[in-house]
Amino acid sequence: MPIEICGMLIPSMHSGSTTPARLGGSEGQARPGRSIDVDAIDRFARAHEESGFDTALIGSSSAAPDGWLIAQRSAAVTERLRFLVSHRTGFVSPTVAARLAATLDGFCGGRLTIHVLVGGSDEDQRRDGDWIDHDRRYARADEYLRILRELWTRDEPLDFEGEFYRVAGAYSPIKPLQRPHVPLYGGGGSELSVELAARHCDLFMFWGEPLAELRERRRQVGKVAERHGRELRYSVSLRPILGATEAQAWERAHAILASVEKEHAPRRGRGPVMPQSEGSARLRKIAEEGEIYDQRLWTAIARATSAPGNSTALVGTAEQVAESILAYYDLGIDTVLIRGFDAYADTLEYGRELIPLLRRQVERRDRRRGAGSRSGTLA
Numbered sequence: 556m557p558i559e560i561c562g563m564l565i566p567s568m569h570s571g572s573t574t575p576a577r578l579g580g581s582e583g584q585a586r587p588g589r590s591i592d593v594d595a596i597d598r599f600a601r602a603h604e605e606s607g608f609d610t611a612l613i614g615s616s617s618a619a620p621d622g623w624l625i626a627q628r629s630a631a632v633t634e635r636l637r638f639l640v641s642h643r644t645g646f647v648s649p650t651v652a653a654r655l656a657a658t659l660d661g662f663c664g665g666r667l668t669i670h671v672l673v674g675g676s677d678e679d680q681r682r683d684g685d686w687i688d689h690d691r692r693y694a695r696a697d698e699y700l701r702i703l704r705e706l707w708t709r710d711e712p713l714d715f716e717g718e719f720y721r722v723a724g725a726y727s728p729i730k731p732l733q734r735p736h737v738p739l740y741g742g743g744g745s746e747l748s749v750e751l752a753a754r755h756c757d758l759f760m761f762w763g764e765p766l767a768e769l770r771e772r773r774r775q776v777g778k779v780a781e782r783h784g785r786e787l788r789y790s791v792s793l794r795p796i797l798g799a800t801e802a803q804a805w806e807r808a809h810a811i812l813a814s815v816e817k818e819h820a821p822r823r824g825r826g827p828v829m830p831q832s833e834g835s836a837r838l839r840k841i842a843e844e845g846e847i848y849d850q851r852l853w854t855a856i857a858r859a860t861s862a863p864g865n866s867t868a869l870v871g872t873a874e875q876v877a878e879s880i881l882a883y884y885d886l887g888i889d890t891v892l893i894r895g896f897d898a899y900a901d902t903l904e905y906g907r908e909l910i911p912l913l914r915r916q917v918e919r920r921d922r923r924r925g926a927g928s929r930s931g932t933l934a
Contacts (some may be wrong), residue, residue, distance in 0.1 A: 557918075558884060560607065560910055562606075564596070566619070567592040599629075599853070603633075606903055615670075615758060629722070638668065639667060640734065641672050642672060652699075656737050657730055658934035661732050662682065670737075671755070674692050679688070680692075712726040738758065740790070743832065744833030744834035749775070752780075754785075758787060763852060763867035764867070766849050790888060791891055792865035795868065814857055842858035853868040877916055
């Protein structure tokens, strides 16, 4: 099976500079500005397509520009690139979201995918007026996704009455271009997040954990999906740091860490801000127990930032990092999300060597093993 390679579009804001290498920002870079830099977004989207990425994630938070509009703009300046739009359930009606997503899927020629977010931070949810607690957010998301999928796939009106949503005669005349519906990606570290994804999503997303831990987590998620009569795909999110030699890659990694620590030092002075999600807690625990796993999975950035998201790196030459990613592929994980710490420059760098290497090696592996016989794949 071909590997899906996903990047991340980080919307740039006007800051008085148009230096391409700083487009997108990252943990070690301040991101000033108050208005969208449209030209930068266009360049960033085209850079992903020209570098050989299949998909680009667009994140969501109370402080982020609107992901649907970023995707619409980016689709207009690309031809092949798919867009994984992060969507927080509960802030608009699922009937409105169904029509919105179906319309956008038509606009971009069937290139839309949705990353389902339920809300890992009470603080961030409350900034947008949502005071529902963690567990009830998952109950609400379950109803939300049930309605969403029904409206995408049914040809007759829907009546639904639940704890959070009540609709009568709901119907969307516009359907997604993709069939049976726009793909849904989900993830999370809690039992509730696994249950939700197993019932509704097509792919489960993992952050970059050591191979042994991820093998076990994939087995556990697969068992839940099987209980619901479903089979999921899987992805892993990693932060490659490349060098012409391994020594140069590690030198670069430590320079990035110093920059990240400098950027986060004022926050630490006010006391640690610990993300609430169980996925973040897992990464922090892994980082506390070791700095390097599986030769080049590096956790120092996760430790320095308290692991608010995808923050574990793979450090080495392009060939070494490709081999490390392929070890995850051998576990039955056929999608990899890679983004760097200098977002635009790293996107171009990955396209020059890492992505072509990955595709060639996956193709060779699949030819040797034959279709459907990858070692390490778990049912």
